[in-house]
Amino acid sequence: MSTASSGFKLSEWIFTTDHKRIGILYLIGSIAAFSLAGIMALLIRIEQAAPGPTIVSDAYTGGDQYNVWLYFHGAAMILGFLIPGLTGFAANYLLPLMIGAKDVAFPRINALSVWLFWAGIVVALLTFVVPDKPDIMWTGYPPYSITTAGNTALYVFTVHLIGFSSILASVNFLVTIIYMRAPGMGWNQLNMFVWSCFTALIIQLVFVPVLAAAVTLLLFDRYLGTHFFDPANGGDVLLYQNLFWFYSHPAVYVIFLPAMGIFYEIFATMAKNPIFNYKAAVYGGMCFIVLISGEVWVHHLYYSGMPDWLRIGQMVTTLLISIPVGLMTISLFGTLYKGSITFNIPMYYGTAALYLLLIGGLTGIPLAMTVMSVHLGETSFTHAHFHFIMGIFATFSVFAAVDFWFPKISGRMLNPAQGKLGFWLNFIGVNITFWPLFIIGVEGMPRRYWDYSQFPSHFAHYHKVATLGAFIVAIGMVLTISNWIISAIKGEKAPDNPWGSNSLEWTHTATPPGPGNFPKEVTVDADWTPYNYK
Amino acid sequence: MGTGRITWLMAMVIWGMLLQGAWAFSKPTEHSDIDPNLFRIDEQKYMGVKFGNEVMLLDENGKPFEFANLPNLPFVLVPAYYTCDGACFNVGVALKELLKDVKSMSAGKGFNVVFVSFDKNDTTESLSKFVKQLDIPGDPVTGWRFTRYEKPEVITQEMGKIGYKFFWSPRDRTFFHPTLVMILTPEGRVARYLNVLNVTPKDIELALLEAKSNQFKPSETLDYLVSLCYSYNFKEGRYTLSIPVFVGLGSFLLGIGLLVGSLGIYRLIYHRKNIGK
Amino acid sequence: MKRAVSALVLTGLGLPAALADAAGAKVAVPDPAASWNHLWHDVLLDLFIIGIIFLAAGLYWVWKYRATRPGQIGTAPKLDKISAIGFAVVPAFLFMADDFYLAAKGWTVWNEYRDVPRNAMEVKVTGSMWSWNFEYDNGVSTTFMVDTKEGDGLVVPVGKPVVLRMTSTDVVHSFFLPDYRVKEDMMPGRVTYLWFNPVKVGETLATCAEFCGNRHSFMWTKVKVVSQADFDTWIAKKKQGA
Structure with a gap:
């Protein structure tokens, strides 16, 4: 019954339409992107460790090298790791299992999605091959992206491929969730992770076309001589920024929601508690975020020269995001209340997530205020803020997800000592990396600088500490990822439900689940919920 | 009649040149004695310059005129000289006609029109004669003001600050000058240069809306939203449709369509399948 | 003497302040950077309070409710309808109140940033x-x-x-x-x-x-x-x- 029983055949993986294998293909691709992005991050950190050229060749060409690292780090982390890791790997592997379905609604389209994603990764990798490496950041603001000598087309095609992949995946999963739930499973009995993907995928489906359109116009301007964003010929520079963030702010929720969903699952299982105030978190939290996500993008443009009334209007909408996020946070914390918490690697990540969510969320509040943002925006304060919430919180959620479902996916247990050591290095490392950046950010250290000789000399000390932190994280990541690989091959055999979870993917499947997922058709009772431990 | 004919010609020449490609004057034509390039305004250089900060202007009655006393509205600044029966007069008439078709606002309510004379010889008399000839509708006339400089020696410098150049031609006994009006923000900063002989009422309306974009009233929301569909084209000297807005809007609707459509289609298939069972 | 001092102070503040003073209205030119620093402290305080409450609750619960024996299950009480609504509405209003408090404070300073003094x-x-x-x-x-x-x-x-x-x-x-x-x-x-x-x-x-x-x-x-x-x-x- 299990996927691994008949030995390994490459063709079985390439032509697979099984959502579980597709999920693993997503995981491999996104971890590859993550590793490369991590190497870029280390290069960036080494360069910033001291003012003046450290590893770039000199002050005149250094920017060309450094900007490629920045570009690749950003694009690979968001387009190649976070979105595919959460809505690709986790959603693929877990959604059908959690709702008691045999597969997704359109398995072949699902296979197309994953290979489009891989094609996107390959195009992104061309960055290191072409002579005119893209250097336009993951935001690609014109006129720079139009006038630069760097290869804007690679960026645009990466967005197209991964964008198209995620549109197909969104349709597929939304249909799956709506129509393929096990008989008897009502909307209020869904796993939090299912809800979080449902809401995230709605956002993704609605907003991705806008990004695809915006970057396509960029491509036309750059290579076909159109003037969509050229003010001398009737174009508008700011319009691109508006279109870009109209997608890319909602994209933050495409990452944030499933990340929260994963932690809800872990908390409920490890604390053996129902989700605290489930309906408030689902309807007041997740669904409200879907509604509000399209009305806050101007907070990325607070100092870009937008009309003042818009900057104030969207300050209010941006601050109001604290309501749904706050309700979700209360629900996450509340799930621990009077629980019976078992600590293991996923729960370590979960506990760290409480702290990361607070730091990342709260430092977002000054950035939501127009006037605060006028100083803090584009400094390393912003940089540290979104690394806490998007970078680390979401990355930890992917790690926690792999660790949590590892017994089910591989049929084997992780090495707990190595996993815990990896966790501690990761957790301590990220704090050492990003706290100094908060501090010098408030003092005015701008983002995306490789040289900062003009600033007070103590900035260099903070940067050195941050670089040290990055290396600690790097060791932690190597331990974590190697733990997955080694344990998948020769880990201890896992029982069917090692955490004693009540969710369908643990209670009703073999380990690992075979084709068709469930040995017998699943039906659930009216009082069943994945969190009902009584 | 000699002077009149030449000024007419001058206006035509400048108009023609502007029509050809806005500010991109290339070479003088046989009709003109001076290089029209001299009138060219590098808009980007002068945008945002404040007009009339410390300048004393006199109004229709020779009393001091202060911008600060105008209501907090954007205004159309029309450089002219009042003994001119050619270009300036035509600018005035053209503006009058254009503003008739600006539906969303009217002079005195949504904006003001301020003429300023760059001729040091203009007097209250020449001014009132000009006003009478122009025959602005409305009784009393609201929103149209006519001014001249108190100190003649500052005129060239002050007009130069906003990039406006003019020359007195002793031979033709006339001024050579561009047929431009400026749209200023309520605080008096140059927002747009428009050639009234080359624009439509829509352009004026859009420029005015843009000049006060921070203070539009709730009743103007729709006009403001419409204005977002246009962007100013420096090359053509007018507003053109902003295609990315429509592309963006279209792709957003496509996204919503994908959501609703794909779920809808699947619903049909699903129900048909279940009926078949 | 007093006049001389005040005249000196006035020159220090610049002509417009002097003019404003002469006109009887006391209009000091604001210092947006100082207002920003002031607001920053207020915001930090706000964040600290929220952060400490959540962090303390989180850490305390993580420690207090750790499982003591295998197979133990949580004992969280089931929320009845009223308390479920209460736990959604009350925090929502608290968050909203804080949002509006911050928005109002931010707006005040923002206006300082955008209202350019006439004598600039x-x-x-x-x-x-x-x-x-x-x-x-x-x-x-x-x-x-x-x-x-x-x-x-x-x-x-x-x-x-x-x-x-x-x-x-x-x-x-x-x-x-x-x-x-x-x-x-x-x-x-x-x-x-x-x-x-x-x-x-x-x-x-x-x-x-x-x-x-x-x-x-x-x-x-x-x-x-x-x-x-x-x-x-x-x-x-x-x-x-x-």
Whole structure:
């Protein structure tokens, strides 16, 4: 019954339409992107460790090298790791299992999605091959992206491929969730992770076309001589920024929601508690975020020269995001209340997530205020803020997800000592990396600088500490990822439900689940919920 | 009649040149004695310059005129000289006609029109004669003001600050000058240069809306939203449709369509399948 | 004597303040950077309170509710309808109240940032890859060269608000004055502005905060705040030189 029983055949993986294998293909691709992005991050950190050229060749060409690292780090982390890791790997592997379905609604389209994603990764990798490496950041603001000598087309095609992949995946999963739930499973009995993907995928489906359109116009301007964003010929520079963030702010929720969903699952299982105030978190939290996500993008443009009334209007909408996020946070914390918490690697990540969510969320509040943002925006304060919430919180959620479902996916247990050591290095490392950046950010250290000789000399000390932190994280990541690989091959055999979870993917499947997922058709009772431990 | 004919010609020449490609004057034509390039305004250089900060202007009655006393509205600044029966007069008439078709606002309510004379010889008399000839509708006339400089020696410098150049031609006994009006923000900063002989009422309306974009009233929301569909084209000297807005809007609707459509289609298939069972 | 002192103070504050004072209205020129710092402390306090409450609850529960024996299950009480609604509505209102509190505070300071004092000295800033050019009203223009450290950069008299009218000739840049807590982007085809109040004599810097290519890190300039007398001498000298 299990996927691994008949030995390994490459063709079985390439032509697979099984959502579980597709999920693993997503995981491999996104971890590859993550590793490369991590190497870029280390290069960036080494360069910033001291003012003046450290590893770039000199002050005149250094920017060309450094900007490629920045570009690749950003694009690979968001387009190649976070979105595919959460809505690709986790959603693929877990959604059908959690709702008691045999597969997704359109398995072949699902296979197309994953290979489009891989094609996107390959195009992104061309960055290191072409002579005119893209250097336009993951935001690609014109006129720079139009006038630069760097290869804007690679960026645009990466967005197209991964964008198209995620549109197909969104349709597929939304249909799956709506129509393929096990008989008897009502909307209020869904796993939090299912809800979080449902809401995230709605956002993704609605907003991705806008990004695809915006970057396509960029491509036309750059290579076909159109003037969509050229003010001398009737174009508008700011319009691109508006279109870009109209997608890319909602994209933050495409990452944030499933990340929260994963932690809800872990908390409920490890604390053996129902989700605290489930309906408030689902309807007041997740669904409200879907509604509000399209009305806050101007907070990325607070100092870009937008009309003042818009900057104030969207300050209010941006601050109001604290309501749904706050309700979700209360629900996450509340799930621990009077629980019976078992600590293991996923729960370590979960506990760290409480702290990361607070730091990342709260430092977002000054950035939501127009006037605060006028100083803090584009400094390393912003940089540290979104690394806490998007970078680390979401990355930890992917790690926690792999660790949590590892017994089910591989049929084997992780090495707990190595996993815990990896966790501690990761957790301590990220704090050492990003706290100094908060501090010098408030003092005015701008983002995306490789040289900062003009600033007070103590900035260099903070940067050195941050670089040290990055290396600690790097060791932690190597331990974590190697733990997955080694344990998948020769880990201890896992029982069917090692955490004693009540969710369908643990209670009703073999380990690992075979084709068709469930040995017998699943039906659930009216009082069943994945969190009902009584 | 000699002077009149030449000024007419001058206006035509400048108009023609502007029509050809806005500010991109290339070479003088046989009709003109001076290089029209001299009138060219590098808009980007002068945008945002404040007009009339410390300048004393006199109004229709020779009393001091202060911008600060105008209501907090954007205004159309029309450089002219009042003994001119050619270009300036035509600018005035053209503006009058254009503003008739600006539906969303009217002079005195949504904006003001301020003429300023760059001729040091203009007097209250020449001014009132000009006003009478122009025959602005409305009784009393609201929103149209006519001014001249108190100190003649500052005129060239002050007009130069906003990039406006003019020359007195002793031979033709006339001024050579561009047929431009400026749209200023309520605080008096140059927002747009428009050639009234080359624009439509829509352009004026859009420029005015843009000049006060921070203070539009709730009743103007729709006009403001419409204005977002246009962007100013420096090359053509007018507003053109902003295609990315429509592309963006279209792709957003496509996204919503994908959501609703794909779920809808699947619903049909699903129900048909279940009926078949 | 008292009059002489007050006259001195008035000159220090600049002519407009003196005029305003003479007119009987006491209009002090605000200092947005100081207001920003003040607001920053308020916001930090707000964040600390929220953060501590959540963190304390989280850490305490994590410690208190750890499982003591295998197979143990949680004992969280089931929320009845009223308390479920209460736990949604009450926090929602608390968050909203805090949002509006912060929005109102932020808006007040924001208005300071956008209302340029009438007597502000205007300087035109043009950004281009990768330097800034400053143009004064009387035609004087300066640039600071990063490589040679030559040129004066932006020179302003102390105590007089400065408004920068900004545009760019090529790509998007952002004029960031860290010490004055302000930045605003500049781009081709549009004019943007910011203002600041140089209250102290001294030298600081402005740097580019919007990614603009290869030498982005090197796009900075000196900003010198000098006494009015020094400024007058400087500008006169510049004018002669030009």
